[in-house]
Amino acid sequence: MKQSVRIAIADDQSIIREGLATMINLEGNCNVVIRAQNGVELIENLTNNSVELILLDIQMPVMGGLDTLKQLRKMAYSVPVIMLTTFADDQYMIDAMKLGAAGYVLKDIEIEELFMAMERVVHGHMVFPQIVQKKLIEQLSQQQKPEVTMKEQLLEQGISINSREEELLKLIALGYSNQRIADEVYLSLGTVKNYCSKLYGKLRVENRAELVSYLHQLLKI
Amino acid sequence: MKQSVRIAIADDQSIIREGLATMINLEGNCNVVIRAQNGVELIENLTNNSVELILLDIQMPVMGGLDTLKQLRKMAYSVPVIMLTTFADDQYMIDAMKLGAAGYVLKDIEIEELFMAMERVVHGHMVFPQIVQKKLIEQLSQQQKPEVTMKEQLLEQGISINSREEELLKLIALGYSNQRIADEVYLSLGTVKNYCSKLYGKLRVENRAELVSYLHQLLKI
DNA sequence: GGAAAGATGTGACTTTAGTCATTCCCTTTT
DNA sequence: AAAAGGGAATGACTAAAGTCACATCTTTCC
Numbered sequence: 175m176k177q178s179v180r181i182a183i184a185d186d187q188s189i190i191r192e193g194l195a196t197m198i199n200l201e202g203n204c205n206v207v208i209r210a211q212n213g214v215e216l217i218e219n220l221t222n223n224s225v226e227l228i229l230l231d232i233q234m235p236v237m238g239g240l241d242t243l244k245q246l247r248k249m250a251y252s253v254p255v256i257m258l259t260t261f262a263d264d265q266y267m268i269d270a271m272k273l274g275a276a277g278y279v280l281k282d283i284e285i286e287e288l289f290m291a292m293e294r295v296v297h298g299h300m301v302f303p304q305i306v307q308k309k310l311i312e313q314l315s316q317q318q319k320p321e322v323t324m325k326e327q328l329l330e331q332g333i334s335i336n337s338r339e340e341e342l343l344k345l346i347a348l349g350y351s352n353q354r355i356a357d358e359v360y361l362s363l364g365t366v367k368n369y370c371s372k373l374y375g376k377l378r379v380e381n382r383a384e385l386v387s388y389l390h391q392l393l394k395i
Numbered sequence: 396m397k398q399s400v401r402i403a404i405a406d407d408q409s410i411i412r413e414g415l416a417t418m419i420n421l422e423g424n425c426n427v428v429i430r431a432q433n434g435v436e437l438i439e440n441l442t443n444n445s446v447e448l449i450l451l452d453i454q455m456p457v458m459g460g461l462d463t464l465k466q467l468r469k470m471a472y473s474v475p476v477i478m479l480t481t482f483a484d485d486q487y488m489i490d491a492m493k494l495g496a497a498g499y500v501l502k503d504i505e506i507e508e509l510f511m512a513m514e515r516v517v518h519g520h521m522v523f524p525q526i527v528q529k530k531l532i533e534q535l536s537q538q539q540k541p542e543v544t545m546k547e548q549l550l551e552q553g554i555s556i557n558s559r560e561e562e563l564l565k566l567i568a569l570g571y572s573n574q575r576i577a578d579e580v581y582l583s584l585g586t587v588k589n590y591c592s593k594l595y596g597k598l599r600v601e602n603r604a605e606l607v608s609y610l611h612q613l614l615k616i
Numbered sequence: 617g618g619a620a621a622g623a624t625g626t627g628a629c630t631t632t633a634g635t636c637a638t639t640c641c642c643t644t645t646t
Numbered sequence: 647a648a649a650a651g652g653g654a655a656t657g658a659c660t661a662a663a664g665t666c667a668c669a670t671c672t673t674t675c676c
Contacts, residue, residue: 300523351601351662367665374664383567383603383606384571386604386608387569557652586654
């Protein structure tokens, strides 16, 4: 690295934290100015010391790396962050990337590799394991949805419905008329009406339109 | 590059397309096997030829680079793609990244830089201009929403409504009854009914519930 | 076996939604 | 000033939604 870079390290394992700090300081053009045991400590210290790079352990008590990162983003703190971890967990990496981490480095790499990653990140690049790119594409192309059933969603609201009611709710949410629903599920018109009445009570709405609106809001469909 | 890499180039400017192809082929361990003038041509050729890397111009007629990229993702085509463009447009870069592009390279760079980017991308890395990281963080932290009015959304569907109709639509979408709407906007019950009828015709729905469903789907509210 | 609970159906009824032709009023246009 | 047009209202009507009490049948449970 060309210039002296002020660095913050947050890791609960003192061997790693102090070992890293020592090596980084010895490297000559770097300077570890903050050593924190967790995210809270890191953020407290950041208010008094400016740094150009943060090394952030993911597994920490009190406030983990991802939560810390999220907090930093909320504070509109734009210093690049390299996540440090023992585990090459895909989802961690992707979450870190989505939270705007600049890099993701495994703890078992050679110190020279870490220095290279740090140098690249300080210069504005991103350094992620190759696997992340592939996983990210998968996630983006799948546009994965949580896939929660209407029944489960309503249960979260303290409303329990049986499968027949769920079936009818789906059709009501589509804007179907009672007659059309009756034809669709082979029930009599009267029965469909009865179910509607019961559902209005359960879901605490006054009429069909309100129910449709409520369902769409709840289910984001 | 260590091994021979099969490459596809899509660019409507023949000077760039053929020039790049020639230089890449001369480089020794690369082989341009597809040369396309646009996205459609590229995708057609990909079905017959497998490649390990795609160079994709953003500005192309018939099917632009981003649309092509989107299409490739839909086809679950996972070959890394480097976007080529004359312009360092932030939004283009971010869109490209979100669509899973592996790299984004400006056309005015030195050929050696392109080769370096290609090598990194083939090995699974991402190569984006530094600015992207920052912009991406901004976008993720803002969670910016487009903020489009109902009127505009409907206009995109070829449906034009006046402000009174928009006002009523909003209330209908909330599940309000005609009487409640009438009270809310100081119109007579009959007038509200008349508006409803007119709107059902305009929005091509049969009844109130269907309208509510349609509006929620369209507006994602 | 018999009670209880749940699913479905019926009929009669009230309320709301939806349609349509027509009128009134106000503003803009010619 | 007359015509044209849009917004709002009215009344009369039909269709659909919604309520409710009650009946029927099956399954479940003690």
